[in-house]
Amino acid sequence: xxxxxxxxxxxxxxxxxxxxxxxxxxxxxxxxxxxxxxxxxxxxxxxxxxxxxxxxxxxxxxxxxxxxxxxxxxxxxxxxxxxxxxxxxxxxxxxxxxxxxxxxxxxxxxxxxxxxxxxxxxxxxxxxxxxxxxxxxxxxxxxxxxxxxxxxxxxxxxxxxxxxxxxxxxxxxxxxxxxxxxxxxxxxxxxxxxxxxxxxxxxxxxxxxxxxxxxxxxxxxxxxxxxxxxxxxxxxxxxxxxxxxxxxxxxxxxxxxxxxxxxxxxxxxxxxxxxxxxxxxxxxxxxxxxxxxxxxxxxxxxxxxxxxxxxxxxxxxxxxxxxxxxxxxxxxxxxxxxxxxxxxxxxxxxxxxxxxxxxxxxxxxxxxxxxxxxxxxxxxxxxxxxxxxxxxxxxxxxxxxxxxxxxxxxxxxxxxxxxxxxxxxxxxxxxxxxxxxxxxxxxxxxxxxxxxxxxxxxxxxxxxxxxxxxxxxxxxxxxxxxxxxxxxxxxxxxxxxxxxxxxxxxxxxxxxxxxxxxxxxxxxxxxxxxxxxxxxxxxxxxxxxxxxxxxxxxxxxxxxxxxxxxxxxxxxxxxxxxx
Numbered sequence: 001x002x003x004x005x006x007x008x009x010x011x012x013x014x015x016x017x018x019x020x021x022x023x024x025x026x027x028x029x030x031x032x033x034x035x036x037x038x039x040x041x042x043x044x045x046x047x048x049x050x051x052x053x054x055x056x057x058x059x060x061x062x063x064x065x066x067x068x069x070x071x072x073x074x075x076x077x078x079x080x081x082x083x084x085x086x087x088x089x090x091x092x093x094x095x096x097x098x099x100x101x102x103x104x105x106x107x108x109x110x111x112x113x114x115x116x117x118x119x120x121x122x123x124x125x126x127x128x129x130x131x132x133x134x135x136x137x138x139x140x141x142x143x144x145x146x147x148x149x150x151x152x153x154x155x156x157x158x159x160x161x162x163x164x165x166x167x168x169x170x171x172x173x174x175x176x177x178x179x180x181x182x183x184x185x186x187x188x189x190x191x192x193x194x195x196x197x198x199x200x201x202x203x204x205x206x207x208x209x210x211x212x213x214x215x216x217x218x219x220x221x222x223x224x225x226x227x228x229x230x231x232x233x234x235x236x237x238x239x240x241x242x243x244x245x246x247x248x249x250x251x252x253x254x255x256x257x258x259x260x261x262x263x264x265x266x267x268x269x270x271x272x273x274x275x276x277x278x279x280x281x282x283x284x285x286x287x288x289x290x291x292x293x294x295x296x297x298x299x300x301x302x303x304x305x306x307x308x309x310x311x312x313x314x315x316x317x318x319x320x321x322x323x324x325x326x327x328x329x330x331x332x333x334x335x336x337x338x339x340x341x342x343x344x345x346x347x348x349x350x351x352x353x354x355x356x357x358x359x360x361x362x363x364x365x366x367x368x369x370x371x372x373x374x375x376x377x378x379x380x381x382x383x384x385x386x387x388x389x390x391x392x393x394x395x396x397x398x399x400x401x402x403x404x405x406x407x408x409x410x411x412x413x414x415x416x417x418x419x420x421x422x423x424x425x426x427x428x429x430x431x432x433x434x435x436x437x438x439x440x441x442x443x444x445x446x447x448x449x450x451x452x453x454x455x456x457x458x459x460x461x462x463x464x465x466x467x468x469x470x471x472x473x474x475x476x477x478x479x480x481x482x483x484x485x486x487x488x489x490x491x492x493x494x495x496x497x498x499x500x501x502x503x504x505x506x507x508x509x510x511x512x513x514x515x516x517x518x519x520x521x522x523x524x525x526x527x528x529x530x531x532x533x534x535x536x537x538x539x540x541x542x543x544x545x546x547x548x549x550x551x552x553x554x555x556x557x558x559x560x561x562x563x564x565x566x567x568x569x570x571x572x573x574x575x576x577x578x579x
Contacts, residue, residue, distance in 0.1 A: 002298065002305040006129055009086045016078050020133050023075035028141035030068035032149055035279035037061045042275060079133025087126035094118045094311055102318040102385045104343070109311065112194035117311055120190060121304035128294070128301035135290040143287035150280040160259070164252045165284065168245065172292040175241045176299070182234050183300035187307065189227040196223045241292065249285045256281060318383050324403040328395035331360045332410050332493040334381055334524065340389035341376060341547075350376045351387070351547045358494055358524035363516075365535025366528045367568060368544030374528045375416055377544070378498045381526075382411045412492035414500040416528075418479040420471030425456060426463040428471075429486045442489055449519035450485035451512045452478070476503040484512070488519045495520050497527045501534050509534060532572050541565070 010017055041057045098106070098114055106114070147161060200207065200216055207216050256278055335357040342349040351373045358364055366374050379385050380392050383404050392399045399407055420428050426435050429443045443463055447453045455478055459465040471479040480503045487495060495516075501509045513534065516525060529535045536555040543551035543558065543565045551562030558565040 001309055002125065002128070002302040005090075005305045005309055006086060006125065009089050010082065010129075013082050013085070016082055020075045020078050020082075021137055023071040023078075024133070024137040025141060027068045027071040027075065028138040028145065030064045030071070031138075031142065031283065032145045032280075033064055034061060034068075035276040035283075036149060036152075037064070038279070039276035076134060080130060083126050083130035083133065086129055087122050090122045090125065090308060091118055094122070094308060097312055097314075097316075100316045100319070101314075102316065103379060104317050104385060105314065108314075110191070110195060112198050113191045113307075114311065116187070116191050116194055117304075117307050121187070121307050124297075124301045124304040125308070128297050131294060131297060136294050139287045139290040139294070142283050143291070146280045146284040146287065150277055150284070160252060160255055161281075161284070164248065165288070168248050168285070168288050171244050171248065172241065172288065172295065175237050175244075176292070176295040179234060179237050179296060180299035182230055182237075184303045186227070186230045186234065186300070187303055189223070189230055193223050193227050196220055238296070241296075245285070245289060245292070249282075252281060252285075253278065318386055318404070320404045321401050324406070325397055325401040327402065327406050328397055330395075331523075332394045333360060334358045334411075334494050335393050336377070336380065336390065337393060338390040339377075339380060339387045339392065341373075341380065341385070341387045342389075349388075349547055351380075354390075354544075354547075354549055356542060356549075358526055360493065360524050361522045362540065363525040363527065363538045365538035365541040366526065366544060367530065367532065367535055367541065367565070369568075370530075372544040373547040374544055375498055376547075378413070378496055378526070378528055381494070381496060382408045382413060410493045411496060412487040412490040412494070413496040414480075414483050414487045414498060416498045416500070418471065418476070418483045418500075418503070420467050420474070420479060420482055422469040423467055424461075424464050425459075425467055425482065428467050429463075429482065429489050431486070431489075443485075446485040446489040446519070447482075449488045449512075449515050450481045451508050451515070452481040452485050455481075477505070477508070480504060481508075481512075491521070492523055494524045494526065497525070497529075499528050499530060501527075501529060502531065506533060513537070532569050543568075 037057055037060060041054055041061075094114075095118060098118075109117075147165075150161065196219060200220065207213060336354050339351055339354045340349050341351045354373075354377060356364065356377075366377065368374055376385070380387055381399075383392075383399050386400065394402065394407065394410070422428075423433070425447075426440055426443050427433055429446055430439050432439055435443060440463065444453070447456055447463070456463060456465070467473065467482075471482065474482065480500055484497070484500055487497075501512065504512065509531075510533075527535050527538060532555075535541055539554070541551075541553065541555060541558055542549055543562055545564050551558050551565050553561065559569065
C-alpha cells in the first residue's frame, strides 16, 4: 500500500526521481572508489617513496570527493523537495476528501483519528520517502559494491564476509520482525490518546462543573500508560539493535586486523589492501545499517499508508449526482416527503414518516424533547445526510438530483453549536478575508438583525475586532448572535436556526424574532427550539416525539389538540403565559 500510495504522486515527478537515482548511484560509485585510491596511494606511492604518484592519485581522490559531494547535495535537494511535496499532496487529498464526508462518515472514523491520519500518518510516509531518496538508493549499491571491491582487494579476508553478513542480517531481521506489529498498535493508541485529549479539552467546563477531575485523570492516565507501554517496547528494541550491530562490526574489525596482520607479515597481503578492506567492511556495515533503519521505518509507514488509503478510498455516503438536474428558477420551496432515517445497525428509526413544507415567507417551528430527531431533520435539508426512506425536495426536485453546492447556496443555516472562525468580526460574518465597503455595510446590517451591534459597537475596533478560533473570546450569547449574523448576511431561500436562541436572554430572543422577517426578505424560516417562547408565534409549529410528528398547527391549536405540546408548555410557562 505504501508503494502504491506514494507512486501516485512520484510518477508525476518521474524525471526528478530518475535524476535522484542517477546522482545517488554516482555518489555511491565514487564512495566505493575512494578506499581503492587510498590503497594505491599507500602501496604504490608511500611504500615506494614516489611523491609524484602520491600527488597524482591525491588529485584524483579530491576530484572524486568533489564530484561525490555535488551529486549528493543535488540529490538531497531534489529528494527533499519531492518528499515535502508528497506530504503536502497527501494532506491536501485527505483534507479535501473529508470535506465531502457526511456526519455518518466522520463518525465512522472519528474526528481525532482523522486528525492523526492527516498529520502524524502523513509525516511517517513523508519521512520514509525522504530517507529512501537520501540513503536507501545508496544502500544496495554500497553493500553489493563493497563486497565486490573487498574481494578485489583480498580474497582470503573476504571469507569473513561469508560469516559476518548473514549473522548481521539475521540479528536485524529478528528485531524487525518484532517491531512491525508494534507500530500498528502504536498508531491505534495515538488515536485513542487524541480522542481522550480532544474530549477532555472540549468538555473542560462540564468536567469542572460536575467535579469529574479524578475520573478524567484516571481515564487519561490509562490511555497514556497504554501508549507508553508500546512506546517503551519499541524503544527497547531500538536500543537493542544498534549495540548488537556495533558488537558484530567490532568483532569483525578485530578478526580482519588479526588475520590481515598475519597475512602482511607473511607477505601475502599489502598494508594498503588491508586498510582498503577495513574501509569496505565499514561501507558494507553502513549499508546494512541503512537498510535496517529503513526496515524500522517502512513497516510503520506502511501502517500509516493503509490508514490514509482507508480515508481516501472511503465511499462518501452523500455524493453529488453525475449529471445534476437544472437548478429550479425563482424562490425555492423545500419539502420533506414521508422522510425516514435509520442509522446502520439501529433497531428504531431516528425519523419516521415526516412530511413538512417550508413555503416562502412562512415561519415553521419545530419542538420536541431531547433525542426526538430535531437536529437530524435539520441535517437532511442541506444534505449533510440522506434519508433512508422518502425524499427531500426543492420546488419538487429531489435534492439528491441537485448539485450539493448549489443546494447549500440557497440555505442559510445556524448550527446548534455556535462556532466562529478566527479573523475579525467582519471576515467571520461575511466569509471574506478582506471585505470591501459594500460587504462591510452588509455585515453591519446582518449584525443589527442579529441584535449583535449592541456589543460589537462597544468594542474598540468595532467590526474589525479580532475573533479567536471558535470565538472563545466572546460569551455564549455573543457567539450565537454572531453565527446568526453570519446566516443573515447571506441571501437564501430558507433560513434554518437549529436551537440557535438557547443562549440568548428572553428580551434579546424576542427582539431578534421580531426583526427576522425584515432581514430574511420573504424567505422561509425554520426554527428548531427547546423553548416554547421562541416558536409560539410561528405560522406552523411541529411537535416531534421519537422521530414522529405528534402535533402540527399554531400555538393555540396545539394547546387544544396535542398532549405532548401541552406537557412541554406546562414545564416552561404558567397558565397565564401560555394563554
